[in-house]
Amino acid sequence: MKTKRPIIISTILLIVLAGLCFNIDSALAKEKNIVIAGSHVKGTWYRFSGGVAAMVDKYIPGYKATAQPSPGSIQNIRNLKENHIDLGMIIPPMAFNAYKGEPPFDKDPYPNLRALFNTYSFPMHIIVKENSPVKSLADIKGLRIGTGPTGGGAYLIVELILNEFGLTYKDVRPYYYSVSENTRALADGNIDVTFALTGTMSAAISQLMTMHKVRYVPISMEKLTSLNKKYSYLAPGYVKAGTYKKVKKDVPAVILWGVMCVDANIDEELAYNITKTVFEHKPEIVKILKLAEEMTPETASKNLPVPLHPGAERYYREIKVLK
Secondary structure: OOOHHHHHHHHHHHHHHHHHHHHHHHHHHHOEEEEEEOOOOOOHHHHHHHHHHHHHHHHOOOEEEEEEOOOOHHHHHHHHHOOOOOEEEEOHHHHHHHHHOOOOOOOOOOOOEEEEEEEEEEEEEEEEEOOOOOOOHHHOOOOEEEEOOOOOHHHHHHHHHHHHOOOOHHHOEEEEOOHHHHHHHHHOOOOOEEEEEOOOOOHHHHHHHHHOOEEEOOOOHHHHHHHHHHOOOOEEEEEOOOOOOOOOOOEEEEEEEEEEEEEOOOOHHHHHHHHHHHHHOHHHHHHHOHHHHHOOHHHHOOOOOOOEOHHHHHHHHHOOOOO
């Protein structure tokens, strides 16, 4: 008889533990997973996406978010459309072309692409050697220019800028380099003009500006305003004086924002809560990525390449940024 008591106690403990495990599993099963895609793991978009994921986990009950590395905008658009991800960072011209069904999305348009918010800005850096005869982009006909990979976001933006000056890629000698390849090629004298679409204080640009005799080529505010009227996501702006030691005064430049996008069918309440959470707890993202400091609801909701998701729009109307 004495041996039965431990057996009974053990059985009860097993039943209790099984019940606890079931309750934990049930709670976890109720959590919905969200995947947020940014850039490659060394890119600022990946860090920003990680910050948003952390805020979803902390402030939006019932959801578990994960930041996912990505090769960039084109893959993020495809993954959003195929429901492989829930949020994705996209460069404006790629978002616009996907929404409108223009190359490289002419055979696979994405009219359901929507925006939650613009993130932080990054300029198109246009740089030449200090002794270059180029004073304006009107002077670059026939020259070797470094641009982004064919079909990429930087490549498309350079094309729009060239068109504004009455030029096309046929009028120049393009080299389809990444940002780091681009800046090295200018430093080594293998190209004449660098077009680099990247954030201020980019390591590649910082090294070029610090170690070599180079200067920016400004775009007149008249040309910038004209571009903005044609393409709302290409905003007039500046590379600010003091960004680098050699930049003594503000340099007029094309400015873009990375856009956090979703599918039109994402739950409206979730879209609202993510947008609201990002701005109500922005200092937490700034700790992860200082560039996010410049984000405001005003800049987040304007000059967008695709329509706002109704959930995000509701938040901006609630705080009276939109009427």
